[in-house]
Amino acid sequence: MKKIGILGGTFNPPHLGHLVIANEVQMELKLDEIWFMPNQEPPHKENKSGVGGAHRLEMVRRAIANHPLFKTQAIELERVGKSYTFDTIQLLKERYDDEFYFIIGADMIEYLPKWYNIDELVNLITFVGVNRSQYRCDTDYPILYVDVPNIDISSDMIRKRVQDGKSIRYLVPDPVKEYIEENRLYET
Template sequence: MKKIGILGGTFDPPHYGHLLIANEVLNALGLDEVWLMPNREPPHKQKSQAVSNEDRLRMLELAIQDHPDFKIQPIELEREGKSYTFDTMTLLKEQFTDHQFFFIIGADMIEYLPKWHRIDELVRLVQFVGVERPNYSHQTDYPVQYVDVPAFDVSSSMIRDRLRKGKTVRYLIADSVLRYIEEKHLYGT
């Protein structure tokens, strides 16, 4: 049975924090792969409308191109409407019957678990894997396996803000992603 980590997000843009989390969980749990799963419409927050799904997907491809165990799972981009994890994981479990899924979340999402759509059923479909995030608690009544990840306090919103203000984002995102952002004039560049 293949062990697959799932790291969902808007990846708007993808940054080294995403890749650090994926790599640490991959190695700590001995996973076969980590699938990065960009969502179309996250139910818990507004997605930036400035960047197309195609641009987010291309930036993610560029960000992971050098890691053989990172793959992109576009299932949520291919569906209309809000991306509920329960619906997505139900489809993935039907499609990949020989896979065990580990759904990777940050401490901000651990706090939010009681509000997740059909959470009591979802915890039977996947093993949640929690990682630390500054200024968030990881206390929950739900079954979450924890992986220590070195602190790297970066977010996509912080990167978008820095780009709009003309500040450097070097060593926060891959050079190939930055070149793409600049070529496409994304985020006010």
């Protein structure tokens, strides 16, 4: 049985902050793999950029290509509608006999009481919380905490920089930057 970390998100686009979080959690908890799992439609936000799942999955693949323990997991993109973590974890548990560690930022820790079927979900996975500036990691739910360097980069900020014609070099991996430019993503 493997110990698998899952880092879910829109990855719209994936950036260096995502990679640092995954790397720090993998090392700290000695996980066998980290799966980057782009979601279809998160229940707590809308995809206003118009960049679909295929583009986001390809950007993740390019972002993690050089790390042997980082993988992609497209299970949420296979479904239509809102992506609830509870439903996804049930599907993963049916398909794999592994132990799952679900990585969330402090912004999502604060939101945990509103998660769909949270009281059942905490019995299916281990939550791993990482710090994020301007958010607290306080919760009554069982969470392992991993301290990661605060890298104040967001996908929103990257999309805005592209729209404004500003550089995103050193904010995203070069293959992601090239993919965004080649496909003219986020320009309007």
